[in-house]
Amino acid sequence: MTRDTSTTRFPALLDSLPAVIAFVEDNAAAAGVAPAKRNGLCLAAEEAFVNICTHSFKDGKGEVELDCFSTSNTFVLEIMDSGPEFNMLSVPEPDTSVELEQREIGGLGVHLIRNFTDHAQWRRLNNKNVLQLTVNLDDGPSHS
Amino acid sequence: MDIQTRPEGRATVISASGKIDAMTAPSFESSISDLIGEGKLCLVLDLGAVEYISSAGLRVILASAKSLKGKSGKLLLANARGSVQEVLEISGFGTVFSIYDSLEAALEAAG
Numbered sequence: 001m002t003r004d005t006s007t008t009r010f011p012a013l014l015d016s017l018p019a020v021i022a023f024v025e026d027n028a029a030a031a032g033v034a035p036a037k038r039n040g041l042c043l044a045a046e047e048a049f050v051n052i053c054t055h056s057f058k059d060g061k062g063e064v065e066l067d068c069f070s071t072s073n074t075f076v077l078e079i080m081d082s083g084p085e086f087n088m089l090s091v092p093e094p095d096t097s098v099e100l101e102q103r104e105i106g107g108l109g110v111h112l113i114r115n116f117t118d119h120a121q122w123r124r125l126n127n128k129n130v131l132q133l134t135v136n137l138d139d140g141p142s143h144s
Numbered sequence: 145m146d147i148q149t150r151p152e153g154r155a156t157v158i159s160a161s162g163k164i165d166a167m168t169a170p171s172f173e174s175s176i177s178d179l180i181g182e183g184k185l186c187l188v189l190d191l192g193a194v195e196y197i198s199s200a201g202l203r204v205i206l207a208s209a210k211s212l213k214g215k216s217g218k219l220l221l222a223n224a225r226g227s228v229q230e231v232l233e234i235s236g237f238g239t240v241f242s243i244y245d246s247l248e249a250a251l252e253a254a255g
Contacts, residue, residue, distance in 0.1 A: 017167055039196070039227050046198050050166045096236025100213060105206055108235055109199035115234045 005069040012053045012062035012081065020049050020066065024077060027068040028135075031075045037135050040116030041077065044133050047109035048079050048088065056083025056129070073138065074118070079131045086129055087122040089114070147175045155220075155254040156184040157247065161193035164201030173204040180208070185217025188250045192223035197231055209241065222250035 006027050010016035024045045028038045045066075052064055067078040093114075094107035113120055119134040145168035148159045156179055164172055179187060189205070191197075209219040222244045224232050232243065244250035 014166055017165065036227070043196070043198055043227075043231070046165055050198075050200065094236075096234075097239055100206075100209055100240045103206055103210075103240055105203050108202050111235065112199055112231065 005067050007065065007067050009063050009065045011060075012057040012064050012083075013060055014050065014053055016053075016064075017046060017049060020064075021046060023066055024068070028075055028077075031068070031070045032137055033075045033135055034137075041075070041133065041135050044113040044116045044120070045077060045079070047113050048131050048133070051088050051109055052079070052081045052083065052129075055088075056081050056086060070137070074134050074136055077133045079133070080128045082128050085124055087124075088129075088131065089120055089122045145172065147172065149175070149179060152188070152251050153254070155186040155188050155251060157188045157190055157251070159190040159193065161195075163196040164194060164204075165196065165198045166200040169198075169200035169204050172201060173207070176204065176208045177211075180211055180215070180217070185212055185215055186254050187212065187217070188220045188222055188247065188254055190222050190247050190250075191228055192225065192247070194224075194228050195226075197228050199235075202231070202235055202237070205237070206240070218254075220244060220250045220254055222247045 008023050010020055021042050024042050025038060028041055033041065049064060056062060062081060062083060065080040069076050088110055091107060091110045094104055094111055117133045118136045121132050123130050145160060145162040145164055150157050160172065212219050221241050223246060224243060242253060244253060
C-alpha cells in the first residue's frame, strides 16, 4: 500500500536533531519498518542532517525539509536542502582496514549512511540537494 | 547521555549510557579529554549501557585513542552490544581497537 507523503521542515541547526530523529522514527514505525532497520535509518538520517548543518549551512541560516513515503515494499526518506550543490555520497569511502595511525577521523558518517540503508542516492532538483534514503519493508539484513 | 568514571587498578573505567550522537559527543569528548589531561592514560570505555552511537561518537573514540597513543597510553573498548557493536564493526574499529566482550576481560587486558 502506498502512503501519503509526510513532510516537515526544520532549521539546519544541531538543536533540531532530536526532532528530526523523532519524525523519521515515528513515520518509519507507522510504515511498518522493522525496529533494527528503523534504528539504522535513524542513524543514517542523523549523519545526513549533521552533514548538511555543518557543511551546507555553516552560518546556521538554512532549512532542511524531510519527506517520508512508502511504496509497496520500501520506506523512503528524502532530505532536502537549498545549500550549495553537494553530493555527500561522492565522499570517498574511508579505509576501515588500516591501523590507528593511518585512520582518518572523518568520512565515517557517509560510510554509515551507505551501510545502514538499502539504497542511497543523491540528485540536484530545483536548486536543492535531495538525498533519498530507502529501506526495504521486509525483515532482511539491516545493511547491504 | 550520562558518563561515570571510576578507577579500577591502574585503569580508569568510563561508563557511558544512553545516546552518543552529534548533540552529546562534545561532552563525551570533554570527559575523556579531562581524564587524559589528569594523566589517566589507561582508559577502559564500558559501552554496555550505550544504546546508540553515531559517527560523532566514533570520532571522539578515534581522536581520544590517537591522543593516548601519542602519550604511550591506551583506550580499550568493552561491552558493545546490539546496534552499537554493529556500528563499531561496520566502521572497522575491530582493526584499530581491542574490543572485549566484558568489562572484566578488558580490565584483565589493561593489567
